[in-house]
Amino acid sequence: MANTFGHLFRITTWGESHGPAIGVVVDGCPPGLGLSEADIQPDLDRRRPGQSAIVTPRKEADRAEILSGTFEGRTTGTPISLWVRNADARSEAYTEMATKFRPSHADYTYQAKYGVRDWRGGGRSSARETVGRVAAGAIAKKLLRERYGVEVLACVEQVHRIRATVDPLQLTLAAVEGNIVRCPDAAAAPRMIRRIERARKEGDTVGGVVLGVARGVPAGWGEPVFDRLEADLGKAMLSLPATKGFEIGSGFGCVTLTGREHNDLMRATRGKVTTLTNRSGGVQGGISNGQPVIFRVAFKPVATVMHEQETVDVEYRNTTLKGRGRHDPCVLPRAVPLVEAMAALVLVDHALRHAAQCHAAHSRG
Amino acid sequence: MANTFGHLFRITTWGESHGPAIGVVVDGCPPGLGLSEADIQPDLDRRRPGQSAIVTPRKEADRAEILSGTFEGRTTGTPISLWVRNADARSEAYTEMATKFRPSHADYTYQAKYGVRDWRGGGRSSARETVGRVAAGAIAKKLLRERYGVEVLACVEQVHRIRATVDPLQLTLAAVEGNIVRCPDAAAAPRMIRRIERARKEGDTVGGVVLGVARGVPAGWGEPVFDRLEADLGKAMLSLPATKGFEIGSGFGCVTLTGREHNDLMRATRGKVTTLTNRSGGVQGGISNGQPVIFRVAFKPVATVMHEQETVDVEYRNTTLKGRGRHDPCVLPRAVPLVEAMAALVLVDHALRHAAQCHAAHSRG
Amino acid sequence: MANTFGHLFRITTWGESHGPAIGVVVDGCPPGLGLSEADIQPDLDRRRPGQSAIVTPRKEADRAEILSGTFEGRTTGTPISLWVRNADARSEAYTEMATKFRPSHADYTYQAKYGVRDWRGGGRSSARETVGRVAAGAIAKKLLRERYGVEVLACVEQVHRIRATVDPLQLTLAAVEGNIVRCPDAAAAPRMIRRIERARKEGDTVGGVVLGVARGVPAGWGEPVFDRLEADLGKAMLSLPATKGFEIGSGFGCVTLTGREHNDLMRATRGKVTTLTNRSGGVQGGISNGQPVIFRVAFKPVATVMHEQETVDVEYRNTTLKGRGRHDPCVLPRAVPLVEAMAALVLVDHALRHAAQCHAAHSRG
């Protein structure tokens, strides 16, 4: 069950970095949604390697193909199976990864857990697994937009020590896509790009923060107690590779405010309830309050660096390993569509859960 | 399903603040574990109101009673039902909470979601719901300790702007319980206590950070992809009331390190693999690596303040509300057993999931 | 998870025969349903021992008490916890059940699985566990009736070799409750009663068949592939103690018909589709077709007989055992509310699942 996410809108991803293909099955998508590969490809393009000068130069077309679940251009309510063929990735007959554990990667833990691992390109632990998430997320985003008027967006807010100023209420896809680092702050973006270029030149890597926002979420989505909206968003984000932290609304910054300062005062205007501030991040008691849902995710610097580092081999002997090949000096630009995808998957799942209860609450036999 | 947590070690909590009782059903506890109320009461005592001068002075004995699932002092593998009777909480026939939404509480969102709410003491959204979690967590902690040699501990690391220095490798229960704020830093603790007392005097509240650690977790717990150990821990912590952020290992601090600085280099010593640093927080690729699991949780300042604040009533008219009665000026001291409980529930669930795969991997017909 | 049933309307039962109480937590009941103990007690009374001359003469009041989830007489959308205190069942300090396995009971299998068992009255394997199901089922039935216009009924169709003639389309609760064996066939009922009385006199037991029907189910409930309506009904019924078989519609009788004979021909009348026969039992391809859902359940003769029978003791030595005490000579009359409860739980779960998809299919942002 480790490879399935969601309750009513449920995805199952499969595939390894160097296998023949990678894919996802989406179960629970309501019928009647217009859907073709053209709805999915743009987000895959935002995720794919080789898209710009500051990501890995590997070339992969990442063309999605829908194998089931649509008929005459619309979803039918049956499972949507999508796949992307892997490029002909020749894994050399022998590579160091077969015998040495890369530090701060999943090589050792997979070996410890399973006693066996597909070491080619990281196998299942490769970030390539997120192809399926992004494809499924594109469907979720379309459903949210067309059926619920909800828009999900993310952008890069920080790279290493360079912090942008972003207003989540004004964020647009055009602004996010306006530069290759996906940061809408025109002053910060070029500095971020230079910082990433410098890291690459130094054979080093940098991390950063992605800001996510969902606008148009009505009050009432989310569940009290365990399946709180922020808990499910947190799990979704922390299930992405390389994430180390998650915040909703004021996040860790809440700590230095007092209650009087932190509370979101309420105001009714023509029968509509709003809050004067949004430190709650659009969620109170686990349920959306009609304000924008705002959250942040910390991504660590990429673990593969072009320097010799101490490590251990599969026979538990000390050795060293130096990264080779073409890697991202910073995952942030490519992480943006991942964050959007996971947020959309959480929201659409809660939209359906809410529908089940609402509909039942108002039905009359 | 919103009130159930876990896959193989699964808890379902129930109850409202002012109902006759509050409780939990634990399903999936292995048979043969010695268990009586005496194993549970100490953690309930660490959670209960009235335990010290810096928490709410409300008096509740919070005596747990086991209703099923044990026989002759041992678990039988059948569901363990536990309950705690609520004290005779007379909710006045009329209170402001019936007609006004408390800012930054769940009053408005419950109303929006369900069209009805038990407003007495916050009803289901009351932190009293966590009684069941703490009781179930005590069972999980005992199972982890006795069957797996794993110890789960938490402590207060920060209150408002006062930050303690804590070494998670040296943390002991005695040190945590050594003072009423549950901070093992002898210098910081008295300052934290004074800060909380000042908040109370000012009718205000403060938040803080809880540090959690699990020591003795073997390599191999956790699942790749969606049910990563850190993702499940994150969800668990963000499902606690008043939480705004979660970090594993280096957390948001990872952002200002480069890959070379952040990587945990590996070292083998007599066939045992360790890392020289633990920025990963004991988890790589979602799976434990044998190092201590270390994480942090941000708790916001309590929303109930003794000052008039702008809000909205149930007929969506603007009004004001001032907190009354006996409330916590800071939840941090009482949050410590909650964090331990949720961490233990996540870990024991993954221990059982790992057992299923390991056992199967080594069985021979 | 073994003690939880359902996806969106989900119940978790707990408790042993001789523990202090037995109960259920219902999670996912929509808000706003009028609910008090008076809605639940009638079905518990139909299930309880001592209700008539042909069931066990044990006296148990089985009074249900609602502990959470309602406010001012209505459900709130939060979990409904219900319990029934067990009568003061003095389990003798020593009884044969502690050391001998009753044939065709669960004594040996529990011991084999768990290595420990609460042998008093069968512990968790006692049919007393169904108290929680019946209580939850009463809520499900009320929801189906009030919100969806669906009526769920069951009756005894066969006891040993005595087979009644029952028209499921005409079945009424009054007719079912018209006699103590719960068979609406006025000719067969007295013969069934006499057959059960004879079994009791002989220290023996008899089994039979319960017929179940749900009328008013709209077309479209149920899911294709695994969660077919008949599959979920089958699982629900086979999870009841003492069941050995389940049939939907024509059941095993389908085997001796050809396709031409078996097909349900279709007819449209003023825009409404019906079938001329209902061999499908109201379900086609796992989804309801608007016809009554009709099914049958086989219950074996009670395993406890008042005769010496060969068995094995806990040290795996051959021995004999003779049933003692007050037992049912036939479970059929008391099984009727159990079948209704489980059918209602399955149907209401699918009603909510259908609502999630329907609502989403028609929403516009």
Next chain:
Amino acid sequence: MANTFGHLFRITTWGESHGPAIGVVVDGCPPGLGLSEADIQPDLDRRRPGQSAIVTPRKEADRAEILSGTFEGRTTGTPISLWVRNADARSEAYTEMATKFRPSHADYTYQAKYGVRDWRGGGRSSARETVGRVAAGAIAKKLLRERYGVEVLACVEQVHRIRATVDPLQLTLAAVEGNIVRCPDAAAAPRMIRRIERARKEGDTVGGVVLGVARGVPAGWGEPVFDRLEADLGKAMLSLPATKGFEIGSGFGCVTLTGREHNDLMRATRGKVTTLTNRSGGVQGGISNGQPVIFRVAFKPVATVMHEQETVDVEYRNTTLKGRGRHDPCVLPRAVPLVEAMAALVLVDHALRHAAQCHAAHSRG
């Protein structure tokens, strides 16, 4: 979630009859199992059309291809994705199925549920969906055999009124595969074949009963209360297309026995417990007792007959429809591997669930 089955060994099937492919994702298979397409193809061959003179003459090669989850010929613990390309099935631009509902098929119910359906070859409701189940079942069977010494077999026991005599304890794969109807009774098999041939000549169809057995199941698999082994087997079988009934052990026949006659008396022989009869079908209280697990499944006659039958069109007008094309006159021979697959999936899931509890029960920190 309707397209996912299992808790720890979990399969998700996808695909329509006339889409590009059909497939399954298997999540939770333990690592280290030798696995290649050669392990799967034999069961697909037993399922595929065109295999003999008494099944549909359609030709489909049904070649399975493993897309993920194995490395160097062994499973890795990651999801196993399998697919089978559909033959170039030209669905005519216009066919009657697009506008008319076939009686006793799922056409009308899918339309009622989803408002849209892929009518080509039945779309998702086609029995072609079972390709994925059979492929996954082959993996489950191998795991059961190699890791647990459990053998799962099924055979045809009845076709229309012709009933075979089969001893489930002596059943062998060779005997099942000894003739094209898959009935090991040498006297009954030729009569069954003739009966099926006659049905085809008459443009009619016949149903029957499949007998299933699992030998070598240790005592202790299965869960009390809801996830009883027989309940999960019942659900599994009733999720197969065209099934109308399920029995465990004595099944509906239990009704005409008294308790004295029906009980399985117990006997210990050299520390091993057996029963003198097996009316329980290997399961007591939902848990296996070490005896062979024996069950039966009723399959209705195929709904597509070559005769004009009354039906309704998509605009709810009365019309008639006559089956065309190449169909099975009887599904029983091809149903045998389906029953084995579903039984194996249930058993392996319970084997893993049992492992989780057993392992935990015996672990020491």
